[in-house]
Structures are given as structure tokens and as C-alpha cells.
Amino acid sequence: MEPGKVMGLDEGWALMEVGVTKLTRILEGKKEAPFDSESYMRLYTTIYNMCTQKPPNDYSQELYDRYQKVFKDYLTKTALPCLREKHAVFLLRELVVRWSNHKIMVRWLSRFFYYLDRYFIARRSLAPLSDVAMTCFRDLVYKELHSTAKDVVIELIQEEREGGQIDRALLKNVLDIYVETGTDQYKNDFETLMLKDSTSYYSRKAASWIQEDSCPEYMQKAEECLRKEKERVAHYLHSTTEAGLVKIVQTELLVKVAKQLLDKEHSGCRALLRDDKVEDLSRMYRLYQPIAKGLEPVAEVFKQHVTAEGNALIKQAEDAATSGGVQDQVLVTQIMELHDKYMDYVTKSFQSHTLFHKALKEAFEVFCNKNVAGSSSAELLATFCDNLLKKGGIEKLSEEAVERTLENVVKLLAYISDKDLFAEFYRKKQARRLLFDRSGGEEHESSLLTKLKQQLGGQFTSKMEGMVTDMTLAKDSQLQFETYLNDSVATKPGIDMTVTVLTTGFWPSYKTSDLNLPSEMINCIQVFKAFYEGKTKHRRLMWIYSLGTCNVLGRFSAKPIELVLSTYQAAVLLLFNNTERLEYKEIVEQLNLSHEDVVRVLHSLSCAKYKVLKKEPMSKTISHNDAFEFNSNFTDRMRRIKVPLPPMDERKKVVEDVDKDRRYAIDAALVRIMKSRKVLPHQQLVSECVELLSKMFRPDIKMIKKRIEDLISRDYLERDTDNPNTFKYVA
Incomplete structure (x- = not known):
């Protein structure tokens, strides 16, 4: 174009039409040479010149309008007729081609009209050329065909769900048109309708599968459906669809049929737990875990199942008790094994989810707090520990097995509400183990105490630890005593003597008596007293004869037999060194013992297995009119025998002691609370x-009320004059 010459609109547009025609022929696949740089520059320059001429020859607005017309003409005359004659998958393919062509056309024309886009549109705040082209496609092509295309896509998705093979790349390209056409087009024109259709599809499937399949088969299908839907999103659906699609599958296949699925008679959750179907339970967890409150029914079934299993063990133990005594060891071992088994389920199948830890805890709390044949769970567990830690109990197990069992003891104790009752029973039994040299080893005693201390605090184990320490100190004291006796100056006791010195505060309270000791024993006590007073002046010795043991040589006609006796038994037998026959009343007077103690001792010596004394008249009970003689004809195949005393039922005393301690604990808790709160x-x-004390025991509400009344009477608390249901702390 010559310099200074003005280009008319028609003249310039004629040049542009040549370029547009060339472009459309290329897009339609007709034989046409590609654009070279010279032709491209000619078209660009034409637009540039027509836009930079001075008014009225600035044709920017006219070119903007004609740009839009180019697209309208091409889409209505070329693209739409081709699309209208296609159906099903062929329509989708044609739509993808037309969309691709449209984008190519936009790209090329935007280059030719670049100057218009850069300056005219910017100054006038008009829609950019690319938006104009997109609007044309949306208004002319998309609006007419999106609904039909959507139906075809949904049909193909259904076909794929039923196992058919489809062209995923094609679907991806079609759905990209929905996404690229506008912000809400994909959601409103496709996603909402596809999700609605998916809901119907999975609702039908659920209704069918829940009738036909077992619970594991159903879950496998549900898991596969979830996997495939996520895969579908990854391949051709938009990422925003995943959440809605997954929720539909979860709702239709899992939530709505949860009760039916979990309760299936031969294959539901209970059956899976019963038959140890670990893999299926893991799948159940995986499926229901992402669903809000989805795991609650599973956890409830788990809790019921574990409770039932535990109750069955208790029932079994009750039945065994009626036919031959409670099998303490067996029951506690079975409960430990049950705990190990289901804790394994919690950690592996249920991924240590808090809901299942809570379910396991609540289940064990139910049956771990039941009495068995009159014995509380606290007593049974204490007895189990006693048998385990005794000589003979430890030796049967490896170090590893002992440690594991001790850990299990502490785990079970966590479920027992009356931990203070366990502590008292355990302490009594521990004391007997230590005092009578029945403990399997200090190492294991200390190991359990360390574990209990970690779980329940130092206050819980302080007395128990004190007893272990006391025994070590007592051994040292005995060695010092032996050294003292070996000193030629020291008075000799006349018989071998071992004394265990204990600290009163650590040990259970034992019954003391003013037993009239035989002269041999009096001498021993005086010797030890002289030794001990030489060591310390600050402690007073109090002798507990009921815990003593004596080895006495019985000179019987057949052969001499060494008798291992309690101090009380020995004292009774030594009376017969000076006389052949004694009446019951004489024995009581000479020993200065209570009727209850004398009856127990005489029964063990004359009515039980070893009849060292002869009783007149012969019977199984001791009465005030009985007379006793030394049985010189007594014999036994053993040269050394232990004559046991009838066992005492300590349970009542333990419970009484614990109740007393509880009253003090409740008083202290109430005062502590009121001191900090002042008014409550x-x-x-x-x-x-209740909350403050529940770590150690479950306080009785009636007992708390009694203690409140007692504290009021002792002027620690007072009632509010205006509101008698409110208490004030009396400072």
C-alpha cells in the first residue's frame, strides 16, 4: 500500500477474507498451502493500517464486529450442519474435532487481529477477541448440543461400569469442552446430572447385591466400585467430581445398607469377628473409616462381641467353680489371651482407631469387674500375681514370657475399677511371699512394681516397694545378728534363730497376741532384744508370733521326724514335753491364746492330715471338753513334714480395711475440692x-453423701442457709 493512501473498509476486508477462506479450507482438510510469513504479515499489516487511519477512516469497530461475524458464519454454515447429522459416539468425535478447529481458528485470527486486541479493545473496555470467539461457540454450538452429548457420555460411563471398553481419551476431550466453555458449564450441564444418574445406578446395585452376596463379597464389590470411580476421575472426569462421586458410592453402597450388611446372619461383622476374618475386617474398616460416624456401628458390634466372649469366660469359670473351685490362673490367663487377641484386631485391622480402643476398654470393663464364685476380679488378679511370682510359678516360664505376663497384668488392672482392693489383696499376698521365702525372685517382684508405678503412680506402690526394701535390710540385720552371736561375749540363744525386722507402716496389720512362749523361745527373744537395742534406741520391737515358723524334732516310736510348724503350733507341742495329757482348758490357760487361735492350732495337730496329737473324744471338731495326748505312734514316710494350719478367710478383713481407707480418701477428696471451690x-x-477418685476405685454415691454429712458434723463444711443443696467450705 502506497504511503499516505487510505484503505477503504471493503478493500481491506476483501484482503482479510482471502486469509479467512484459506484458514477455513485448511481446517476442513482441503488442499491448501500453509500460511507463510509473508502472507501472515500482509494480513496483520492490513488490520494495523485500517485501525491506525485517522477518523472517519479508523475501522476498528467495524473490524471488531466482522471478526465476530467470521466465527458466526463458520459455525452456522460449516460446523453445525456436520454436527447435526452425527449421533452417539460419532457426535462426540465430531464435537471434539469442531472444538479443536475452533481453538485453532481463534489462535490464528487472534494473531491477525492482534493490533485490534492490543489497543482498541483495551481503550474501549470491550470483551477480548478470544472471549468473543468463545461466546460464539457457546451460544451457537454448545447450547444446542451439550445436553445430547451429556446423555451419550453418561451412557458410555454406564457401559464402562458394566464392564465394557470405552474410549476414555474421547470422553476426556468432550468433558474438557464443558470445563473450558465456562465456569459453571461442567458442573451445571454435566456433573450434577451425572451424579444423579450415578445415585440411581448404585442404589439399584446395592438393592441387588445386599440380597445376593455375603458381607465379604459385598464389601469387595463396594471397594472395587470406589477404586474404579476414583480411576474414572483420574482418566476423564474433572478432579472436582471425585468428592461427590465417592460420597454417592459410600452413601448408596455402604451407609444406607450398613445395618443389613453388618448384621448379615452368617457373614456379617459378628461372624467375621467370630471366624477371625482379619482381612475382611480390615476392609470393613477401610470402607467405613472415611464416612462420618461410619465406624460407630462397627465399633458397637466389636464391643458387644468382645463383651460376650468375656462374659462366656466368666460363665465358664462360674460353672467350673460349682464343680471344683475357681480356676484363678486359667480364667485370668484366658482373659489375657482374649485381650491380646482383640488388641491385635484394634492395632492391625482397625488401625489403632480411638473408637475401637474405647470399645475394647468398655467391653473389658464390663466383665473384668464381675465377681466369680464370690471372688472379686481384684482378688482373682492379685491371686494370679501371687501364683506367678511364687517359687515354682516363675521357673515354668521364660524371662520374656514372665515380662509379657506382668505387662498383661497391668493392662488388665487398668480395666478393674477397684484398684485399691487389688492393692490390698496383692500386698497381703506379697507379704506372705516375702516373709515365708516363697518369692520367685526380687527381680520379678520389682519389675511388676515398676510397671504398676508407671501406670498408677508412686503412691499406689510405695508400701509394696517398702516391703521389698525391708526384706533386703532384714537380711543385712540377720547377718549382723549372726556376727554378734559368733562373738564369744554374746549370750547364745541355745537354738538356731532367724529374725526378720520389718517397718510397721509398709506391711499389712497383723494380729498380735500375748502368747506365753516356751522358755527356749523366751531366751532367744531376749538375746535378739539385747542385740537390737545395741544397734538403735529409737525403735521399739513388737513381736508378731503368728508369722513365725519353727522346726521341731518329734521323737516318735517308729522314727524321729522333723516337723515344720508355726510358732503357735510349736508352742502347743512343747507343752507335751512336760506332760502326757492336757485338757483344752489347760492349753488355753498355759498359752494365753484366744479360743479361735487355739481351735485352729489343735485342729491342725489332731484332726487334719498329720495327727501328731491324739484327741478324746475322736471327732473332726474341737470343743472345750476335749483332752489331748502326744501321739507317740505317729509316723510318716517323710523324715521332714510341714504341718499346715487351716487357711483363714482374709477376704472379709481386706474388704473392711479397704472400706475404711475409702472413707478417708472420700473425706480428703471432698475437703480438697471444697477448699479450692469454696462453694459448690x-x-x-x-x-x-467421683471423677477425682475413679482412678483408684468407683466411689459409692451413698458413701459420699454419708461422708458429706460427717464433714458437716465435724465443721469442715456447712450448708448454705438459703439453699440447703449447696455447701460452703468452713475455713
Whole structure:
């Protein structure tokens, strides 16, 4: 174009039409040479010149309008007729081709009209050329065909769900048109309708599968459906669809049929737990874990199942008790094995989810707090520990097995509400183990105490640890005593003597008596007293004869037999060194013992297995009119025998001691709460007291009320004058 010459609109547009025609022929696949740089520059320059001429020859607005017309003409005259004659998958393919061509056309024309886009549109705040072209496609092609295309896509998705092979790349390209056409097009024109259709599809499937399949088969299908839907999103659906699609599968296949699925008679959750189907339970967890409150029914079934298993063990133990005594060891071992088994389920199949830890805890709390044949769970566990830690119990197990069992003891104790009762029973039994040299080893005693201390605190184990320490000190004291006796100056006791010195505060309270000791024993005590007073002046010795043991040589006609006896038994037998026959009343007078103690001792010596004394008249019970003689004809195949005393039922005393301690604990808790709060209503005071003490025992509400009344009478608390249900702390 010559310099200074003005280009008319028609003249310039004629040049542009040549370029547009060339472009459309290329897009339609007709034989046409590609654009070279010269032709490209000619078209660009034409637009540039027509836009930079001075008014009225600035044709920017006209070119903007004609740019839009180019697209309208091409889409209505060329693209739409081709699309209208296609159906099903062929329509989708044609639509993808037309969309691709449209984007190519936009790209090329935008280059030719670049100057228009860069300056005119920017100054006038008009829609950019690319938006104009997109609007044309949306208004002319997309609006007419998106619904039909959507139906075809949904049909293909259904076909794929039923196992058919489809062209995923084609679907991806079609759905990209929905996404690229506008912000809400994909969601409104495709996703919403596809999700609605998916809901119907999976609702039908659920109704069919829940009737036909077992629970494991159903879950496998549900898991596969979830996997495939996520795969579908990855291949051709938009990423925003995944959440909605997954929720539909979860709702239709899992949530709505949860009760039916979990309760299936021969294959539901209970059956899976019963038959140890670990893999299926893991799948159940995986499926229901992402669903809000989805695991709650599973956890509830788990809790019920574990509770039932535990209750069955208790029932079994009860039945065994009626036919031959409670099998303490067996029952506790079975409960430990049950705990190991289901804790394994919690950690592996249920991924240590808090809901299942809670379910396991609540289940064990139910049956671990049941009495068995009159014995509380606290007593049974203490007895189990006693048998385990005794000589003979430890030796049967490896070090590893002992440690594992001790850990299990502490785990079970966590479920027992009356931990203070366990502590008292355990302490009594521990004391007997230590005092009578029945313990399997200090190492294991200390190991259990360390574990208990970690779980329940130092206050729980302080007395138990004190007893172990006392025994070590007592051994040292005995060695010092032996050294003292070996000193030629020291008075000799006349017989071998071992004394265990204990600290009163650590040990259970034992019954003391003013037993009239035989002269041989009096001499021993005086010797030890002289030794001990030489060591310390600050402690007073109090002798507990009921815990003593004596080895006495019985000179019987057949052969001499060494008798291992309690101090009380020995004292009775030594009376017969000076006389052949003694009446019951004489024995009581000479020993200065209670009727209860004398009856137990005489029964063990004359009515039980070893009849060292002859009783007149012969019977199985001791009465005030009985007379006793030394049985010189007594014999036994053993040269050394232990004559046991009838066992005492300590259970009642332990319970009484614990009840007394509980009263003190409740008093202390109430005062502590009121001291910090000053004023509290009754209900809140009770609930806070329960919470404070529940770590050690479950306080009885009636007992708390009694203690409150007692504290009021002792002027620690007072009732509010306006509201008698509110208490005040009396400073």
C-alpha cells in the first residue's frame, strides 16, 4: 500500500477474507498451502493500517464486529450442519474435532487481529477477541448440543461400569469442552446430572447385591466400585467430581445398607469377628473409616462381641467353680489371651482407631469387674500375681514370657475399677511371699512394681516397694545378728534363730497376741532384744508370733521326724514335753491364746492330715471338753513334714480395711475440692469427687453423701442457709 493512501473498509476486508477462506479450507482438510510469513504479515499489516487511519477512516469497530461475524458464519454454515447429522459416539468425535478447529481458528485470527486486541479493545473496555470467539461457540454450538452429548457420555460411563471398553481419551476431550466453555458449564450441564444418574445406578446395585452376596463379597464389590470411580476421575472426569462421586458410592453402597450388611446372619461383622476374618475386617474398616460416624456401628458390634466372649469366660469359670473351685490362673490367663487377641484386631485391622480402643476398654470393663464364685476380679488378679511370682510359678516360664505376663497384668488392672482392693489383696499376698521365702525372685517382684508405678503412680506402690526394701535390710540385720552371736561375749540363744525386722507402716496389720512362749523361745527373744537395742534406741520391737515358723524334732516310736510348724503350733507341742495329757482348758490357760487361735492350732495337730496329737473324744471338731495326748505312734514316710494350719478367710478383713481407707480418701477428696471451690452445689460436688477418685476405685454415691454429712458434723463444711443443696467450705 502506497504511503499516505487510505484503505477503504471493503478493500481491506476483501484482503482479510482471502486469509479467512484459506484458514477455513485448511481446517476442513482441503488442499491448501500453509500460511507463510509473508502472507501472515500482509494480513496483520492490513488490520494495523485500517485501525491506525485517522477518523472517519479508523475501522476498528467495524473490524471488531466482522471478526465476530467470521466465527458466526463458520459455525452456522460449516460446523453445525456436520454436527447435526452425527449421533452417539460419532457426535462426540465430531464435537471434539469442531472444538479443536475452533481453538485453532481463534489462535490464528487472534494473531491477525492482534493490533485490534492490543489497543482498541483495551481503550474501549470491550470483551477480548478470544472471549468473543468463545461466546460464539457457546451460544451457537454448545447450547444446542451439550445436553445430547451429556446423555451419550453418561451412557458410555454406564457401559464402562458394566464392564465394557470405552474410549476414555474421547470422553476426556468432550468433558474438557464443558470445563473450558465456562465456569459453571461442567458442573451445571454435566456433573450434577451425572451424579444423579450415578445415585440411581448404585442404589439399584446395592438393592441387588445386599440380597445376593455375603458381607465379604459385598464389601469387595463396594471397594472395587470406589477404586474404579476414583480411576474414572483420574482418566476423564474433572478432579472436582471425585468428592461427590465417592460420597454417592459410600452413601448408596455402604451407609444406607450398613445395618443389613453388618448384621448379615452368617457373614456379617459378628461372624467375621467370630471366624477371625482379619482381612475382611480390615476392609470393613477401610470402607467405613472415611464416612462420618461410619465406624460407630462397627465399633458397637466389636464391643458387644468382645463383651460376650468375656462374659462366656466368666460363665465358664462360674460353672467350673460349682464343680471344683475357681480356676484363678486359667480364667485370668484366658482373659489375657482374649485381650491380646482383640488388641491385635484394634492395632492391625482397625488401625489403632480411638473408637475401637474405647470399645475394647468398655467391653473389658464390663466383665473384668464381675465377681466369680464370690471372688472379686481384684482378688482373682492379685491371686494370679501371687501364683506367678511364687517359687515354682516363675521357673515354668521364660524371662520374656514372665515380662509379657506382668505387662498383661497391668493392662488388665487398668480395666478393674477397684484398684485399691487389688492393692490390698496383692500386698497381703506379697507379704506372705516375702516373709515365708516363697518369692520367685526380687527381680520379678520389682519389675511388676515398676510397671504398676508407671501406670498408677508412686503412691499406689510405695508400701509394696517398702516391703521389698525391708526384706533386703532384714537380711543385712540377720547377718549382723549372726556376727554378734559368733562373738564369744554374746549370750547364745541355745537354738538356731532367724529374725526378720520389718517397718510397721509398709506391711499389712497383723494380729498380735500375748502368747506365753516356751522358755527356749523366751531366751532367744531376749538375746535378739539385747542385740537390737545395741544397734538403735529409737525403735521399739513388737513381736508378731503368728508369722513365725519353727522346726521341731518329734521323737516318735517308729522314727524321729522333723516337723515344720508355726510358732503357735510349736508352742502347743512343747507343752507335751512336760506332760502326757492336757485338757483344752489347760492349753488355753498355759498359752494365753484366744479360743479361735487355739481351735485352729489343735485342729491342725489332731484332726487334719498329720495327727501328731491324739484327741478324746475322736471327732473332726474341737470343743472345750476335749483332752489331748502326744501321739507317740505317729509316723510318716517323710523324715521332714510341714504341718499346715487351716487357711483363714482374709477376704472379709481386706474388704473392711479397704472400706475404711475409702472413707478417708472420700473425706480428703471432698475437703480438697471444697477448699479450692469454696462453694459448690451438691450434684457438682459429688460428680467432682467421683471423677477425682475413679482412678483408684468407683466411689459409692451413698458413701459420699454419708461422708458429706460427717464433714458437716465435724465443721469442715456447712450448708448454705438459703439453699440447703449447696455447701460452703468452713475455713
